[in-house]
Amino acid sequence: MKLLEERIKSEGRVLGTDVLKVDRFLNHQIDPMLMQAIGDEFAALFANQEITKILTVESSGIAPAVMTGLALQVPVVFARKNKSLTLPNDVYTAEVYSFTKQTTNQIMIDRQFISPDDKVLIIDDFLANGQAVLGLLEIADAAKIDVVGVGIVIEKTFQKGHQLLAERGVHLESLAKIKAFEDGEVVFG
Template identity: 50%
Template sequence: MEVLKKRILEEGVVISDEVLKLDALLNHQVDPQLTMEMGREFAGRFADCGITRIVTVESSGIAVAFATAYELKVPLVFARRKKTLLADPDALCERVPSFTKGIVTDIMLSRQFISPEDKILFIDDIIANGDAARGLIKIIERSGAELVGLGVVVEKSFQAGARTIKEQGIRLESLVRITSLRGGTIEFGE
């Protein structure tokens, strides 16, 4: 997506050789037109998969996952990171480290919103080390649902996350691949 690459170059902030801040696009502010365009792109790439449900992890993946769900006309379910008083005591749960937050959290998905009959498309904002993605994949597997693929807005291909997901035989589609952030410069791959 050339428009996404252009926006990342204009609005992304390289924090270090491993961290790219995309608050203006994904993580703090959302551009509705760009987000809907990303949703259409994912919907087109996975249109022939019989998707019955979109799944994401709160919170940065929700906007793009919603746009994708809207285009595919299926429900969106997001895994929560915080237990509440109303949390499903029988929720599927996985403990995962967060690369950008520097903490370990539990992600939870209510069994009420995922079933063995579902064909799941997992949408996420960024994949770096892939810990949260692997955690949600384990939850999907334990639910008995079929994971048909993972759509990621930004793949940081110089980190291991996307590679480890693909090595599991999971279809991974990235809208943009970043191959390097060295020296404060964003480099894209094909």
């Protein structure tokens, strides 16, 4: 997606060898017009698949997921990151390890919001090591729902998330694919 690649080039900041900060339009400040274009693009990529629901994880997945939901005219459910030890009843949970923060979070979705009849599209802001998406897939398995595909705003193809999803046979669409960072610059591919 050319518009997105241009924004990454002009406003993204490369930190070290594997971190891209896009807090100027996606992770802290959000550009709603870009999010709408992203939602429209995902809707086109996953058209005619009878999607009934979008799944994502708070917080940075919410904006692109809601715009995709608007384009497809379906509800969005965002998994909550659970910080407390006391879990409400009737939730699906999965463990998600963050390589950046070196912590494990539990994510959870209330059982009332997904049912075996659902055909879901998973949307997230980043795919790096794939842990958040794998957590959502684990919940989808537990809920016995059909996952039509996974839509990612920015994928770092040199990390292991892509391979892990390919092994599961998931239909993956990423709007910007980064194959390397060279001299502080993003290399798409």
